Amino acid sequence: MKIEKLYQIVDAEHEGRTCKDLDDKACQRVPGNFLLICASLIMTKLGDLLASPKIVLSWLLGSAGAAPGIISLLVPIRESGSLVPQLAIGAWVRRHPKRKGFWVIGSVIQGMCVALMAVSLWTLSGNQAGFAVLGLLVLFSLARGMCSVSIKDVQGKTIPKGRRGRLSGLASSVSGALTVVIGLAFFSGDEDPTLAFYTLLLALAAVLWLFAAVVFSLVEEEQGETQGGNNALKDALKNLTLLKTDAHFRAFVIARALLMGSALSAPFVLLLAQNQSASPHTFAAFLIASSLGTSLSATIWGWLADDSSRKVMFKGGLFAALAALAVLAVDLSQISSNIYLYAGLYLLLSIAHAGVRIGRQTYIVDMADGVKRTDYVSVSNSVIGLLLLVVGLISAGFAALSTHAALAFLGLMGLVGSIWTYRLPEVSE
Structure with missing residues (x-):
């Protein structure tokens, strides 16, 4: 009864009558599953x-003395490493009627990788530390990809339409708020935080991923479809034809590609600020700004996405492009x-970006x-x-020419993406 009352905070206007796309058994489990998934996502997003x-x-890595070339590989490996393999991972996950186990395993692997990163930075220095972190980041990203594919399928089977957006939004808001508290507590002083402090941050992140795995294992998931899951690699390659045969899906992928500037422009904004001042206050201001942006907006974006996810993508992409150009x-x-x-402006x-x-x-x-949902997620990712x-x-x-040129390119790409997104069909009704 307490769980149902707590769930009604996010479902008050419908009083639980929202299971249009779930069977009765799954509908009865929505309150508990919503809170379990939300708690798990809060921990991993904070991590x-x-x-x-x-x-x-x-x-x-900069403090450890790693070469700038190694440091520049962190973001591409983290993002692409978790997305590119999903074509094959999605077909593999689809062979199993229950998919929450894949998320649990992926969360455990991520936690272990981050813990080993902390150990590497304690015991190694220079390029040795850099290569150790990069290697662990590759494995971390693969595990992250497995979680990305499985979580969307689990949500589709346990959380009804009209509540999925606010689930992601609520988790992002809470984790962002907690990071703001950490930023205010530790980055308000005049001295630069030590290497030991940052490795402790990694250790805390590792523990969060491990706890999230335990919580997510309690989710009650119904069995799903498994058709076409016999040959993962063959099915993965076959699914690429969706880009040719499914016009709606193709349009979505194009929109998502054009809107990626909302993420890629962030480092260039930070770089321009660092050119003005490389003090610890700059670092603190941007960390807090990033977390505060998520905590202030994610829940609102989530509620709006339940009404029209297309409009949320459009508005987020437009605002991101305008912010970068500003x-x-x-x-x-x-x-x-x-x-x-x-x-x-960051x-x-x-x-x-939270809206996108x-x-x-x-x-x-x-x-x-x-x-089909799993196919869409794996192919698009x-x-x-x-x-x-x-x-x-x-x-x-462009950045080799100037940081300004790179930021202009990404900002203009975002404007084109927002226009494209505006033309997508509605799917939230």
Whole structure:
């Protein structure tokens, strides 16, 4: 009874009458499953923030004396490594009627990898530490890919339409708020945090992933469809034809590709701020801005995505593009060198990126049911993983000319993506 009352906080307006796409047995389990999945996601999302390659891992390897070339590989490996293999992982997961076990295993592997990263940084230095972290990050990303495929299928079978967006949004908001507290507590002083402090952050992140695995194992999942799961590699390659035969799915993948600038532009905003000031306060301001952007907006984006995930993708992409171009305009015009102005624009970019992420996650889950949902997720993630490498190389080429050129490229790409997204069909009704 307590669980049901707690669940009614997020389901008050419908009083539980929302199971239009679930059977009666699964519907009865929605309150408990919602809270278990939400708790698991809060822990892993907080772990993601505490072990962020864009901020924490880059700062750690820099302190350890690793070469800049090694550090530059962190974000591409983390993102593409978790997305590209999903074409094959999705077909493999589809062979099993229950998929929560894949998420549990993936979460355990991620926790162990982050723990070993902390050990490596304690015991190694220089490029040795860098290569050790990169190797562990490859395995971490593969496990992350397995979790990404399985979580969407588990949500589709346990959480009804109209509640999936707010599940992701609530988890992102709580984890973001907790990271803001950490940032305020530890980065408000005048001294630069020590290497020991950052490795403790990684150790805490590792524990969170392991606890999340335990909680997620308690989710009550019904058996799902397993058709076509006999040959994972053959099915994975066959599923690529969806891009040719399914116009709706193809349009979604194009939209998602064009909107990836909301994530890729973030490091360039940070770089421009670092050119103004490389003090610990700059680091603290951006970490807090990133977390605060998520905590302030994710739940709102989630509620909006349940009404129209297409509109959330469109608005998030548009705001992200405008935020990136605004940073560009400020830096070129030299209106101000105040790092807090840059951090404020980064906050807007973080809010917009949260909308893009939650919108596309909700959109693809609502597009299809059963096996087709798993196919959509695995194909789109694998294709986007490859395109991330391509666009990353292109933006790196622009960055060789100037950071301004790279930011302009990504901002304009985001504008095109928002226009494309606006034309997508609605799937949330």
